[in-house]
Amino acid sequence: MKQLLLANEAVARGLYEAGVKVVSSYPGTPSTEITEAVSKYKEIDSEWAPNEKVALEVAATSAIAGARSFCAMKHVGLNVAADPLFTMSYIGVNAGLLIAVADDPGMHSSQNEQDSRHYAKASKIIMLEPSDSQEAKDFTKVAYDISEQFDTPVLLRLSTRVSHSQSLTSFEERQEKPLNSYVKNTQKNVMMPAMARVKHEIIEKRIEEQKEFAYSSNLNKMEIKDKKVGFISSGIAFQYSKEVMPDASYLKLGISYPLSEKLLKEFASQVEKIYVIEELEPIIEETCKAIGINVIGKEILPITGEYSVDLIRNRIFGNEPFNYLSDYDMSKVPLRPPVMCPGCPHRGLFYALKKLKLTVTGDIGCYTLGALDPLSSIDTSICMGSGISSLHGFNKARGNDFMKKCVGVIGDSTFVHSGITGLIDIVYNRGVGTVIVLDNSITGMTGHQNNPMNGLDISGNATTQIDIELLAKSIGVRRVKVIDPFNIKESISVIKEEVETMEPSLIIARRPCALLKTVKYTGKVYVNREKCIKCKACMSIGCLAISFKNNQIEIDESLCNGCGLCINVCKFNALVKKEE
Amino acid sequence: MVKSIVIAGVGGQGTLLASRLIGEAATSKGYDVKVSEVHGMAQRGGSVITYVRYGDEVISPIIPLGEADVLIAFEQLEALRWLKYLKKGGLLISSTQKIDPMPVITSKMEYPDDIVEVLSEKVENCIFIDALSLAVKAGSTKAVNSILIGRMAKDSDIDKDTWIKALKKIAPLKFIDLNIIAFELGYNFS
Numbered sequence: 001m002k003q004l005l006l007a008n009e010a011v012a013r014g015l016y017e018a019g020v021k022v023v024s025s026y027p028g029t030p031s032t033e034i035t036e037a038v039s040k041y042k043e044i045d046s047e048w049a050p051n052e053k054v055a056l057e058v059a060a061t062s063a064i065a066g067a068r069s070f071c072a073m074k075h076v077g078l079n080v081a082a083d084p085l086f087t088m089s090y091i092g093v094n095a096g097l098l099i100a101v102a103d104d105p106g107m108h109s110s111q112n113e114q115d116s117r118h119y120a121k122a123s124k125i126i127m128l129e130p131s132d133s134q135e136a137k138d139f140t141k142v143a144y145d146i147s148e149q150f151d152t153p154v155l156l157r158l159s160t161r162v163s164h165s166q167s168l169t170s171f172e173e174r175q176e177k178p179l180n181s182y183v184k185n186t187q188k189n190v191m192m193p194a195m196a197r198v199k200h201e202i203i204e205k206r207i208e209e210q211k212e213f214a215y216s217s218n219l220n221k222m223e224i225k226d227k228k229v230g231f232i233s234s235g236i237a238f239q240y241s242k243e244v245m246p247d248a249s250y251l252k253l254g255i256s257y258p259l260s261e262k263l264l265k266e267f268a269s270q271v272e273k274i275y276v277i278e279e280l281e282p283i284i285e286e287t288c289k290a291i292g293i294n295v296i297g298k299e300i301l302p303i304t305g306e307y308s309v310d311l312i313r314n315r316i317f318g319n320e321p322f323n324y325l326s327d328y329d330m331s332k333v334p335l336r337p338p339v340m341c342p343g344c345p346h347r348g349l350f351y352a353l354k355k356l357k358l359t360v361t362g363d364i365g366c367y368t369l370g371a372l373d374p375l376s377s378i379d380t381s382i383c384m385g386s387g388i389s390s391l392h393g394f395n396k397a398r399g400n401d402f403m404k405k406c407v408g409v410i411g412d413s414t415f416v417h418s419g420i421t422g423l424i425d426i427v428y429n430r431g432v433g434t435v436i437v438l439d440n441s442i443t444g445m446t447g448h449q450n451n452p453m454n455g456l457d458i459s460g461n462a463t464t465q466i467d468i469e470l471l472a473k474s475i476g477v478r479r480v481k482v483i484d485p486f487n488i489k490e491s492i493s494v495i496k497e498e499v500e501t502m503e504p505s506l507i508i509a510r511r512p513c514a515l516l517k518t519v520k521y522t523g524k525v526y527v528n529r530e531k532c533i534k535c536k537a538c539m540s541i542g543c544l545a546i547s548f549k550n551n552q553i554e555i556d557e558s559l560c561n562g563c564g565l566c567i568n569v570c571k572f573n574a575l576v577k578k579e580e
Numbered sequence: 581m582v583k584s585i586v587i588a589g590v591g592g593q594g595t596l597l598a599s600r601l602i603g604e605a606a607t608s609k610g611y612d613v614k615v616s617e618v619h620g621m622a623q624r625g626g627s628v629i630t631y632v633r634y635g636d637e638v639i640s641p642i643i644p645l646g647e648a649d650v651l652i653a654f655e656q657l658e659a660l661r662w663l664k665y666l667k668k669g670g671l672l673i674s675s676t677q678k679i680d681p682m683p684v685i686t687s688k689m690e691y692p693d694d695i696v697e698v699l700s701e702k703v704e705n706c707i708f709i710d711a712l713s714l715a716v717k718a719g720s721t722k723a724v725n726s727i728l729i730g731r732m733a734k735d736s737d738i739d740k741d742t743w744i745k746a747l748k749k750i751a752p753l754k755f756i757d758l759n760i761i762a763f764e765l766g767y768n769f770s
Contacts, residue, residue, distance in 0.1 A: 029620030109620025165641035166615040243640040309644040321646035324702045334689040336681035338626035547680040558721040
């Protein structure tokens with residue numbers, strides 16, 4: 001019987017069935033659930049690596065060592081892993097290697113909208129692209145045969161709507177793959193100029209062979225129905241197109257790279273008018289146009305944002321969907337941007353930073369929400385690890401005095417991911433500045449993954465925990481302080497003291513994520529009406545549970561988790577906690 | 581036949597569980613099913629919508645605008661925001677709960693005070709439930725999702741036993757009884 005699975009879970013099932021032995025990944029929405037699901041299979045040795053580069057190097061070398069291996073990441077994670085990616089294309093594999101990369105058109109949970117297909121083309125690695133969960137599983141399995149047949153890593157491109165949609169998927173048994181023998185082979189596995197020159201010639205030939213493979217492979221599906229209109233599409237965009245015009249002709253590309261020009265021409269020769277429907281970059285479209293196939297693509301469809309059935313229908317036919325509120329002024333409807341959860345430990349720290357009116361270099365995680373109203377205390381956020389190196393950038397540009405008004409913030413998992421190198425840069429290059437590690441004992445935004453800072457492995461078992469205080473000291477940070485971000489008074493006083501010192505300083509703001517099962521706040525907070533002077537200080541922490549209604553402060557019982565941060569902010573003792 | 585259901589709410593309200601519950605019930609009836617979820621940053625107290633479609637053959641997991649048979653809203657403002665998904669003659673089931681979004685908390689905007697009137701006037705087929713109070717009656721504010729699904733189940737083409745079985749499979753073990761009580765309260769709401 002078929003089961004309803006997320007495509008991410010289906011990839012995990014595919015890995016299991018393909019006899020994969022090693023999985024190393026770093027979490028990132030929308031890719032995270034693949035490795036989480038893998039961790040439930042005891043036949044697969046899985047781990048969370050500190051970052052994507054490490055993860056890919058581990059998986060790549062396990063493949064060299066003879067085990068079918070896998071690595072997953074989000075699109076921006078592939079930037080981090082790009083270094084091993086490009087050279088692994090030259091080295092190839094022993095047992096198969098699959099790298100899943102999940103793009104995020106529409107940026108549901110990302111800082112940019114890059115199209116990973118460019119990486120396939122740039123690194124000359126074959127890329128498969130499923131449209132639903134069954135394909136996610138099937139393509140995962142076939143990827144290992146392709147990897148071993150062509151001596152190449154394989155990329156599997158997912159996107160948010162594929163990864164996070166559930167559809168029915170059939171299961172098969174696991175095929176055990178004994179370890180391939182490992183034989184030392186420096187010509188193949190050591191990339192120095194002499195070896196790499198030989199290899200580059202080989203991968204150029206490999207791509208030509210793969211174009212032939214793409215022509216005959218059933219991963220690409222041609223369906224000729226109405227010869228007047230045809231669509232070339234892939235991934236989720238194929239599903240949308242199919243819903244708009246079920247009776248048109250289709251060339252569904254399961255192999256995003258390399259494209260078979262012969263196949264494109266064959267389709268074009270049978271269909272009068274062709275639309276290329278691809279989210280983000282016009283990669284298929286440009287290939288078609290370069291070989292003289294006249295297609296309609298980005299002149300009617302956007303490069304930005306995600307597609308939908310409505311969008312495609314509108315751009316092709318001009319249809320407007322039915323709407324009960326077509327004459328209602330939607331500008332009156334307030335937006336609902338994401339906010340930190342009630343009880344979030346970051347809220348206390350950002351409240352303190354706002355009070356101190358500091359310039360704050362930020363990073364990627366739940367705490368990036370500290371940039372939004374009403375905490376509004378983050379100045380910059382570029383990528384994972386930038387919270388620390390950006391602080392040094394301010395220092396270099398604006399001098400040491402500016403560091404008295406500036407701090408860098410970074411999460412615990414992010415600090416291990418790529419923050420430590422930034423901190424070494426500050427120390428080594430005689431920088432000053434205060435770095436605050438927001439240690440909430442978990443990788444939060446991606447849905448609670450363990451990391452080297454909390455001392456638990458992917459399965460929740462105890463392992464060696466990083467001693468961040470010792471680590472800081474060993475790289476030359478002499479000042480290390482630990483604060484509780486809910487103790488606002490202490491937090492303000494410690495931060496004030498540290499920014500004044502003209503040397504590198506590390507503050508660890510330590511309090512666990514409120515959503516962790518181990519965190520148990522009890523009771524609810526109530527307003528003592530006699531004491532409340534309606535100063536609204538409690539509202540400045542930006543907690544969803546606190547609002548001003550009917551001319552008084554109201555606390556929504558269904559939202560309050562009793563963390564008590566607001567009590568610490570009220571100077572009039574008007575907020576009190578009642579235990580249930 | 582394809583049935584399309586949009587579930588809208590605020591991150592943390594349990595919309596994900598609701599969509600998985602419908603998905604499970606439809607799967608056990610042998611339908612083709614697709615469920616689309618929201619993970620990551622959008623889950624953090626933001627406006628979230630999930631999609632469930634079931635029928636003979638479902639193509640896109642995402643429901644086109646103006647084509648949902650049912651819109652289940654966990655919060656008033658979200659009912660208003662996502663009404664654009666409901667087809668003409670479709671059914672709106674909305675909780676009357678209000679959760680102020682940040683632009684309202686920071687006094688940049690006002691929470692519209694006429695949502696129930698506007699929706700009642702425009703949508704022929706709508707049901708408003710004080711799901712939060714019913715959930716409290718069932719034993720926890722967290723049971724809002726089972727109340728709303730219970731109400732939807734009554735008008736669905738899937739029988740009650742199937743819904744209860746799906747609930748037992750999907751709900752966290754500790755909260756199965758609570759969710760069944762909540763489901764019954766929703767089912768019997770008129």
